[in-house]
């Protein structure tokens with residue numbers, strides 16, 4: 001039976017392209033129109049795994065997604081980094097000057113801020129998904145509006161690309177997480193990366209003590225993200241990614257961190273895919 005892979009958005013979205021690249025074949029892609037729905041359906045086991053964008057090299061972290069992973073008790077079983085190519089597309093036969101409104105996912109619009117500064121006559125409107133915006137323009141036959149989406153979306157929904165590669169920096173890339181409901185089982189791959197979540201009191205030196213443990217256990221921190229604990233003002237949760245050579249080092253660090261932090265959770269141990 002095919003694996004049911006949840007994505008945010010529809011076919012032609014960046015999530016869809018990642019699902020295809022990551023799994024190659026043997027999957028049924030399940031479309032969702034929000035990250036919340038994506039997390040909810042995975043937690044309810046209506047899908048087997050989910051692909052979720054977590055960070056873009058221009059636009060930064062998608063903070064609510066950290067909270068969703070935590071809230072729904074999801075497990076990170078893999079990660080995938082991919083170049084992201086943003087394009088302005090509309091019904092055939094128009095020029096940029098004809099376009100009055102552009103629809104796209106807020107993360108996509110953020111990645112093209114510099115381009116739109118040069119076209120101030122265009123109104124930017126946030127949408128649920130890049131590909132869905134493209135599909136809707138095609139379906140409704142709307143002139144004077146455009147979408148920002150992948151070349152695959154232009155092709156799938158029959159739109160013309162008016163301006164290609166409009167993202168601010170050519171090396172634009174997004175990190176995606178592959179999520180499941182259970183910890184990644186040993187699969188022959190070297191699982192050399194982990195994501196942790198813990199809470200800290202705002203006390204002098206509490207964070208630096210944690211960082212010292214990571215160093216002493218030979219863990220290399222690749223990311224740290226804080227998020228407010230909403231019912232305890234001025235207290236924070238920290239989401240930390242680490243890479244390591246030896247699993248024993250990671251286990252040792254966890255044993256110590258359990259004593260030093262509150263609510264320590266291992267969100268996942270998986271293969272480092274950043275090469």
Ligand SMILES: O=C(O)C(=O)C[C@]1(C(=O)O)C=C[C@@H](O)C=C1
Pocket residue numbers: 008009012013014015016053056062084105107108128129130131174
């Ligand atoms: O709308 C899409 O196509 C998406 O897959 C969403 C999303 C995101 O959430 O960051 C994915 C990758 C790109 O960075 C822009 C948008």
